[in-house]
Amino acid sequence: MSDYAIEALDLVKKFPRRAPAEQTPAPKNPLARLFHRPPPGEFTAVDHVSFQIHRGEIFGLLGPNGAGKSTTIRMLCTLLEPTSGTARINGYDVVREANRVRQSLGIVLAGERSIYWKLTGRENLEYFAALYHIPPEVARRRIDELLDYMELTSRANELVEKYSTGMRQRIVLSRALLARPPIILLDEPTLGLDPQAARRIREMVLDLKRQGHTILLTTHYMEEADQLSDRIGIIDQGKIIALDTPSALKQRIRQQDVIKMEVAGWKPEMAEAIQSLSGVSQMVSRYLEQDGIWEIHLQTGNSRAILPRLIEHVNTNGTHLVNLNIVVPTLEDVFIHLTGKALRD
Amino acid sequence: METTLSSGTHLTSLSRTTGLAQLRAFGAIIWREYLHFVRYPTWVIAFIIWPILFPATYIFSSFALAGPSGVGVTRFLEVAGTDNFLGYIVVGTSVWMWANTLLWNVGFALRGEQMRGTLESNWMTPTSRFLFLLGSGPVHAVSMLMFFLFTVVEFRIFFHLTFNANLFSLLAVFLAALPALYGLGFTFASLVITAREANAFVFLVRGIVMIFCGITYPLAVMPPWMQAVAEWLPPTLIIRAARLAALNHASLEVIAPDLVRLLAYGAFWLALGYLTFSQIERRARLKGALNQY
Ligand SMILES: Nc1ncnc2c1ncn2[C@@H]1O[C@H](COP(=O)(O)OP(=O)(O)OP(=O)(O)O)[C@@H](O)[C@H]1O
Numbered sequence: 001m002s003d004y005a006i007e008a009l010d011l012v013k014k015f016p017r018r019a020p021a022e023q024t025p026a027p028k029n030p031l032a033r034l035f036h037r038p039p040p041g042e043f044t045a046v047d048h049v050s051f052q053i054h055r056g057e058i059f060g061l062l063g064p065n066g067a068g069k070s071t072t073i074r075m076l077c078t079l080l081e082p083t084s085g086t087a088r089i090n091g092y093d094v095v096r097e098a099n100r101v102r103q104s105l106g107i108v109l110a111g112e113r114s115i116y117w118k119l120t121g122r123e124n125l126e127y128f129a130a131l132y133h134i135p136p137e138v139a140r141r142r143i144d145e146l147l148d149y150m151e152l153t154s155r156a157n158e159l160v161e162k163y164s165t166g167m168r169q170r171i172v173l174s175r176a177l178l179a180r181p182p183i184i185l186l187d188e189p190t191l192g193l194d195p196q197a198a199r200r201i202r203e204m205v206l207d208l209k210r211q212g213h214t215i216l217l218t219t220h221y222m223e224e225a226d227q228l229s230d231r232i233g234i235i236d237q238g239k240i241i242a243l244d245t246p247s248a249l250k251q252r253i254r255q256q257d258v259i260k261m262e263v264a265g266w267k268p269e270m271a272e273a274i275q276s277l278s279g280v281s282q283m284v285s286r287y288l289e290q291d292g293i294w295e296i297h298l299q300t301g302n303s304r305a306i307l308p309r310l311i312e313h314v315n316t317n318g319t320h321l322v323n324l325n326i327v328v329p330t331l332e333d334v335f336i337h338l339t340g341k342a343l344r345d
Numbered sequence: 346m347e348t349t350l351s352s353g354t355h356l357t358s359l360s361r362t363t364g365l366a367q368l369r370a371f372g373a374i375i376w377r378e379y380l381h382f383v384r385y386p387t388w389v390i391a392f393i394i395w396p397i398l399f400p401a402t403y404i405f406s407s408f409a410l411a412g413p414s415g416v417g418v419t420r421f422l423e424v425a426g427t428d429n430f431l432g433y434i435v436v437g438t439s440v441w442m443w444a445n446t447l448l449w450n451v452g453f454a455l456r457g458e459q460m461r462g463t464l465e466s467n468w469m470t471p472t473s474r475f476l477f478l479l480g481s482g483p484v485h486a487v488s489m490l491m492f493f494l495f496t497v498v499e500f501r502i503f504f505h506l507t508f509n510a511n512l513f514s515l516l517a518v519f520l521a522a523l524p525a526l527y528g529l530g531f532t533f534a535s536l537v538i539t540a541r542e543a544n545a546f547v548f549l550v551r552g553i554v555m556i557f558c559g560i561t562y563p564l565a566v567m568p569p570w571m572q573a574v575a576e577w578l579p580p581t582l583i584i585r586a587a588r589l590a591a592l593n594h595a596s597l598e599v600i601a602p603d604l605v606r607l608l609a610y611g612a613f614w615l616a617l618g619y620l621t622f623s624q625i626e627r628r629a630r631l632k633g634a635l636n637q638y
């Protein structure tokens with residue numbers, strides 16, 4: 001048995017880049033279109049990613065849209081072959097020992113369409129138990145146990161299309177747990193769920209850790225990563241740019257003050273003026289649609305020194321400050337500190 | 346949460362890959378296909394309306410051509426070797442439907458899963474990926490037997506059509522057709538999940554094949570070069586042999602030459618289909634074509 005549950009070494013995934021449609025129109029003739037190839041080019045979705053996850057650990061992969069989280073997961077679960085680099089799951093190589101890897105893993109990919117809506121919850125689990133090569137008697141007991149655990153027993157014989165999104169996600173999670181795999185990969189497990197359903201999934205993740213499972217989870221919710229993960233890898237544009245425990249990551253900007261302002265009538269030109277104030281190290285802005293105001297995040301070495309000038313700058317030409325707080329740094333601020341941009345926009 | 350899941354400190358997977366387990370997975374795939382089949386109500390239309398609707402246009406135009414006193418039928422008898430033109434058309438169209446249904450259910454099995462969003466959840470299990478293709482056919486091949494039953498009954502009632510069938514020969518035709526149809530299906534299935542444009546191409550092929558293989562007319566009415574092409578198309582042989590078995594009570598010896606050729610084509614297409622699938626499956630893993638529609 002390997003020391004690590006999951007080991008990624010210099011993983012790289014390049015995809016053929018498709019040229020924008022208007023540049024190279026596909027031929028009209030269907031036969032010609034079949035053999036038509038867009039001009040070659042490559043796009044690096046995952047760029048030399050390495051990490052090691054201990055047994056029994058929850059590891060969070062945090063990053064914005066398009067960072068390469070799902071691509072990393074797909075390589076680990078044998079759906080994609082790495083362009084270069086290697087990965088081991090439970091000690092098995094993801095390319096050469098793909099079947100062992102599949103036996104060791106339970107996987108939740110993003111999206112609720114990964115189960116059959118025209119089958120009942122129980123039928124879905126029976127079907128996948130057979131695909132996972134679980135002996136029938138074992139499977140039967142396991143399915144009852146899982147349905148019970150997920151509080152789905154009373155609805156188990158209804159078609160999945162009648163379920164709520166949260167119930168579907170619990171079936172998807174049950175499927176991942178069918179083989180009682182030592183390692184579980186969760187790609188955005190709470191995406192699209194209402195807050196209550198999301199909280200329930202998060203509780204289950206913690207419970208699974210207590211039962212001894214190793215969990216790799218991706219998310220772009222920093223609260224989720226913070227709350228669940230023992231360690232976090234921050235990924236941006238295919239690269240891991242920081243990897244540590246949540247508190248250690250936040251320690252990195254301990255010397256920084258984080259100022260959060262709400263501003264009405266903000267003009268993008270003002271950004272330059274504020275960024276050039278001495279002492280401002282990072283600034284990101286985002287428009288809050290429902291309130292019609294702008295939220296401005298600033299990081300600075302010394303908030304006391306810049307506050308007067310900052311307020312003066314903001315309260316000009318019909319722009320005015322609605323609210324200002326000096327806040328405790330979150331993982332999002334760590335991300336802003338590292339990349340100069342917001343995790344979500 | 347009151348219930349907790351049973352587990353020890355050292356978790357070992359319950360997954361045990363054996364030949365028997367693969368076989369059970371294969372059974373589960375067929376079972377899933379069956380459940381989908383019965384839960385989409387379109388099968389009612391497929392069974393009750395299509396048998397009569399699909400051949401209807403051909404039948405009425407053939408009535409027109411035959412003339413009120415049936416003088417046109419002599420010419421038909423000359424080229425087709427039977428004066429039962431109604432039976433000729435019905436067997437042609439329903440066998441074509443059978444072959445088509447099987448071929449396209451296999452051919453679009455992966456594409457359907459891909460669009461539904463379930464392809465990846467199937468492919469990340471330890472079940473052999475080829476089984477997903479193999480398992481998509483049987484339900485449809487068998488369900489079409491129901492289709493034939495409806496065809497026979499409906500034409501008995503509405504057109505007083507009678508068949509003179511050798512059921513044993515007919516069954517042999519269907520069995521001999523399976524390898525070729527599966528092989529073609531594997532090939533198409535592999536193409537349509539990676540090349541977006543393959544869809545259009547496949548429909549084009551289907552349209553062309555339909556003209557060549559003589560669904561409602563004897564091959565002899567086509568120019569010689571088309572007849573030569575038709576001989577290479579499995580559906581031509583399936584339809585020809587099925588007609589002899591269903592209308593002329595042909596024994597196995599009579600249709601044997603066509604069946605042997607069908608099996609030979611089958612061996613070729615199965616090999617090609619398997620190779621294409623293995624290639625494409627690898628390509629999809631390298632290029633990431635699986636999760637893109
Ligand atoms: N099969 C593919 N072919 C080509 N490009 C791809 C493919 N899959 C992903 N990409 C691209 O690779 C990049 C990384 O995608 P990925 O899905 O891994 O991001 P992510 O971190 O999961 O983002 P999200 O939060 O949106 O799910 C994106 O720019 C995406 O467009």
Ligand SMILES: [Mg+2]
Pocket residue numbers: 069070071110187188
């Ligand atoms: Mg993703």
